[in-house]
Amino acid sequence: MAFGTESDGVPVTALREMAERWLDPDAPGDWNQALMDLGREVCRPRPRCAVCPLAPGCAFLRNGAVPRSSARRQPPFEGSFRQLRGRVMRVLRERPGASLRLLASESGEPLERVAAAVVALAREDLVRAGPAALAGRPQGRARLAG
Ligand code: SF4
Incomplete structure (x- = not known):
């Protein structure tokens, strides 16, 4: 994956620092698996924020910008x-x-x-x-x- 300088308005260097702080260096595979489980079971297109362990610090939830299932956009039709x-x-x-x-x-x-x-x-x-x-x-x- 190619990274730019920013992702959703957050500098990539800040994201990298956070990820490195949270990552368990003894079990990086478990961390990856946990993230995938979270994405599959909780933070889905229709997120289950009530049971999400990240809810206290979630910017989407705090700002009332929880993505809705209808927010999933189809790719552009023109030229498709x-x-x-x-x-x-x-x-x-x-x-x-x-x-x-x-x-x-x-x-x-x-x-x-x-x-x-x-x-x-x-x-x-x-x-x-x-x-x-x-x-x-x-x-x-x-x-x-x-
Ligand atoms: S609280 Fe945030 S991270 Fe958790 S499911 Fe809702 S939108 Fe996703």
Whole structure:
């Protein structure tokens, strides 16, 4: 993991000092396991602050900024693989079938990405694709399943 100079507004050097103070040098594995247990069982997307051993010193709790489950954000849609798949499906809905070349030009996406989307959609049985399309060849054809 690459560290910058700050994490959530706390200088990384301060975080490192705290971690070294808390770490039991005789059992660093236990410390790591305890942190993972805490993250899995207590400080989850919907945190269980009432049973948390860190509650007395927790800045999130003190500031009323406990993360809510709805705070979990999806990755951005723009430029995503989901968006690309949607574009491919839309193009295929408009015609009985299309080559990867046509899908790329209609969707405005590079051929390699379109080919990857077609392979993924074929795996999910949403699209039927010939061997050439599955191999990523521009002339390879795909159509909607069903
Ligand atoms: S008190 Fe803080 S560390 Fe503990 S579960 Fe709540 S948000 Fe997480």
